[in-house]
Every structure is written in structure tokens, then in C-alpha cells.
Amino acid sequence: MPSVAVKLHSVFFKFLLKQRLQSWIQAPIDDSSNPYGVTARPEESISAPNPCFTNGVATKDIHIDPFTSLSIRIFLPETSLPPPGESRPKSKLRPSQLDSPSSVIRRRTGYAPSDIGTPRSDSRRSTFEGLSSRPDNNVYRGYSPSSRKCHKLPIMLQFHGGGWVSGSNESVANDIFCRRIAKLCDVIVLAVGYRLAPENKYPAAFDDGMKVLHWLRKQANLAECCKSMGSGARGVGAEFTKAEVQRHFVDAFGATMVEPWLAAHGDPSRFSTIDSFFAGDVICIGLSLVYRSIRCVLLGVSCGANIADYVACKAIESGKFIDPVKVVAQVLMYPFFIGSIRTKSETRLANSYFYDMASCLLAWKLFLPEKAFSLDHPAGNPLIPDRSLKCMPPTLTIVAEHDWMRDRAIAYSEALRSVNVDAPVLEYKDAVHEFATLDVLLKTPEAEACAEDIAIWVKKYISFRGHEFSY
Numbered sequence: 129m130p131s132v133a134v135k136l137h138s139v140f141f142k143f144l145l146k147q148r149l150q151s152w153i154q155a156p157i158d159d160s161s162n163p164y165g166v167t168a169r170p171e172e173s174i175s176a177p178n179p180c181f182t183n184g185v186a187t188k189d190i191h192i193d194p195f196t197s198l199s200i201r202i203f204l205p206e207t208s209l210p211p212p213g214e215s216r217p218k219s220k221l222r223p224s225q226l227d228s229p230s231s232v233i234r235r236r237t238g239y240a241p242s243d244i245g246t247p248r249s250d251s252r253r254s255t256f257e258g259l260s261s262r263p264d265n266n267v268y269r270g271y272s273p274s275s276r277k278c279h280k281l282p283i284m285l286q287f288h289g290g291g292w293v294s295g296s297n298e299s300v301a302n303d304i305f306c307r308r309i310a311k312l313c314d315v316i317v318l319a320v321g322y323r324l325a326p327e328n329k330y331p332a333a334f335d336d337g338m339k340v341l342h343w344l345r346k347q348a349n350l351a352e353c354c355k356s357m358g359s360g361a362r363g364v365g366a367e368f369t370k371a372e373v374q375r376h377f378v379d380a381f382g383a384t385m386v387e388p389w390l391a392a393h394g395d396p397s398r399f400s401t402i403d404s405f406f407a408g409d410v411i412c413i414g415l416s417l418v419y420r421s422i423r424c425v426l427l428g429v430s431c432g433a434n435i436a437d438y439v440a441c442k443a444i445e446s447g448k449f450i451d452p453v454k455v456v457a458q459v460l461m462y463p464f465f466i467g468s469i470r471t472k473s474e475t476r477l478a479n480s481y482f483y484d485m486a487s488c489l490l491a492w493k494l495f496l497p498e499k500a501f502s503l504d505h506p507a508g509n510p511l512i513p514d515r516s517l518k519c520m521p522p523t524l525t526i527v528a529e530h531d532w533m534r535d536r537a538i539a540y541s542e543a544l545r546s547v548n549v550d551a552p553v554l555e556y557k558d559a560v561h562e563f564a565t566l567d568v569l570l571k572t573p574e575a576e577a578c579a580e581d582i583a584i585w586v587k588k589y590i591s592f593r594g595h596e597f598s599y
Contacts, residue, residue: 129558130560133568134481135481141482145483148293149487150490153490153493163196164195164197165328165332167199172298173299174296174300175304181268183307189202192340198336198339199297202318202389203310204268204310204393205310205314205315208316208393210278210279282316282425283316283318284310284586285318285427285439286318286319287322288432289430289432289461291464292324292464292491293491293495298321299567305579312583313583315586318340326495330495333431333495341424341439345422345451422452423456428459432461437463437510440455459524459526460523460525462533462562463510463533464488465536465540466492466533467536471536473535480560510543511536511543517544518548523551524586525554526578526582527555529556531559531561538555556574563575564579
């Protein structure tokens, strides 16, 4: 059974959550009046971005949609850097173009808020070029794509929990969890700050998930274009350097469009083999087709797992429209599934810890449009009729013993296995909903073990010699 401290904290947590939900129910918010939306609540404890490698991970925030509040936080593990004794290749830039004469990457564990927002001497200079760090403040800036020494890592999109109405990709708890996952899985984590309800009801959060996937696709294509433009610089003439051509190309599109951390450290290619493909009206069998793709893993926590599952499904339907991004696996941590026919756990554990069933039903009423409210809505019930599951990516499901949502999550995993999808279930004894991501439970042995188990499973699908998945 959970400890006395967990039980006491659960009582206060549920009391405050129910008060907040009921206040929104009694004073409805017109979601059409604020399409920009919010991604965090004032009462949420926020962790500031830290571009230094504190505890082995550097972070920064990016606002990726000018029309909404959608944003991401990038978690870059220190393993993306060369070994400490390995120096960077000599730069081809002229001395006047360098931010600093130093070519050695410097690190520190401290963080000074004044490091952020330091103006650059050249407002036209793209962050895509130059050295990886500036010795005056030790803030990591990212490599130039021409560097061969930086390590390429897969991408993981992470969707936080909070019952649609709370939580944030910038919260202290989510920051700690994503740092842990980035280091253990050796991936670049993009924590998505999707719009919250009731200001933005369904399908806002789901649309935001797909926007991030398309943004990642655009980043991969822009980075590849920059490299191609740089390669052609050799024939332009002595007065044009590779960096100048790259800078001209990037500035033509807008310097903020190219994200240097992803361009430098995002895994640029995964060579996969397809045994058959379409060529006009002819299906060619037995031929090998080699293509490049960005390996991407989805990880969703609670209601974020619903978003991850939706994005995975839409990625399959989109096919080549999201190339070169390929969703190779997904992790659903205690998904926020629901349905009109109650399961045994929904009956037996309806008043379980932290998120009881009554509060969650209020959250669903705030999230779904009033005219579309149904417990069998596609956003909540993954086992609705006529949904094809056989093309879904490998799916790891995490469930807790004392969670009323566990049975429906297990049933979804069984449905995936019935169509030959790799879909194991890991159940943790004496655990509660959000046992691995809630702020008061992050340091428990169960939370640490869960992160390690996720890393072991995910590495099967992101390693170069691991499993192949294509759709």
C-alpha cells in the first residue's frame, strides 16, 4: 500500500483539484474568445530553461506557433557532445566571423539567469553558424552542421499530464522527469507545451501535437537544405564561404526557423530497407529501397498519452507527408482512457489516489465540447469500433496497481498484441496514478525504476541495429 505521506498528500491534492474544476464548471469559459490559449497555470511551479549542461542536460524554450501559445522545451543530453579530450575540427570561418577564438567546448554546472538574452554583436548573424559555446558566459549555442564531431541522437516528443486543465512542459516536475529520460534513453526530448482546457477545448491539444510533428519535419528539411547549399558554396567563388552561403539561405527564410540544437544533434538519418514499393501503377517486389528518416519516439503521461496515441495514429495516416520523420515507437504512461462501459478497476478503484474518477469526469467535461461530450469519444476510448490498430507502432504501456484507469489501458495493449503489434505492459505494485511524474513521487524507487525500464525498451527501437519499423 502507498505510504501515509502519499495518502495525506493525495487528500489535499484531490480537494484542491476538485475545487478548481468545479469553479470552471460553474463559470464557463468561451473557448472561441481566446484561440491563443494558455500552456501553464499561475499556481504551477515553473523551472526556468537552462542552456548550460546542469546535471548533464541543457534546456531551452522555443515558441513554434505565432498564432497560439504552443511551445516546446528542448532537453539536450551532454552525451551529444564530443568526449572531454576531443577537440573540435578547425573552423573554416575567417577570424572576424567567429564569436570567440576558442574552439574548446566549456561546461559548468552553475546557472546564472543573466546568461540568457545576452545580445549578440551582429543582429544579422544566424545562430546556425559559428562555434558551439561562448567563453564569456559558457552558454551552449549548438554546433554548426558542418561539424563531424557532434553526436547524433534520436528525438522523443513528450506530452505532459494534468487532466487536460493543468500541468506544463515547463513545470519543475516535468523538467526533472524529462532530464531523467533524456539521460537514460540518450535522446533529445522535446517537451510539448500544448494548449490547456477549458480555454481551448478538444481538438486543440491534439492539433498541437501534430503541429509539433510537422514542425520537426520542417526542421529536418531545412537543416538538409542548409547542408546542400553549403556544399554548393565551393563552386561559387573565393569571396563566398560555406558559412556565408548557409547564413544567406537561413536568413532568407528567417533565422528563427532553423533550430541549431536539432540541426547539429538530431539524428539525421536511419537507413531502412523496404522490400516493396509503388512505382506509378506498378508494385515492385523484392527491391531494396534505402531512405533517410528521423527516428522519433512518442511519450505521453496520463492525458498526454492520449495525445501521443492520437499523433501516432495520424502519423500512420499521413504517411509520406511527414517524411523524413518516422514514429518508431510510443510509450503510454498510465493513459487517461475512459469509456461508457465500466471496467473492474473503474468500479473498484473509483476513489483512488490523486485523480479519482469523479474529478476526472469533470476534467473530461471541461475538455470536450458540450455537444460532443461522450465517454466513448475517440479522444478517450481507444477501443471504439472501426479503428484499425494493425499499423500502430510498438507501444509500451505503463500502469499502476492503485489506478482506476489501469484495466482499460491493459485492454488496449491486448488489442494491439492481437494484431501483432509489440505492446508489452509494465505494472507497478503499490503504485498510484502519475507515480513516476508527480512532484512528490519523483524521487521514489518506483519512479526511478520506471524511467530505467522505459529506457531499456525504447533503446530497442532507436538503436541503429535495433528493430525496424515502417509504415
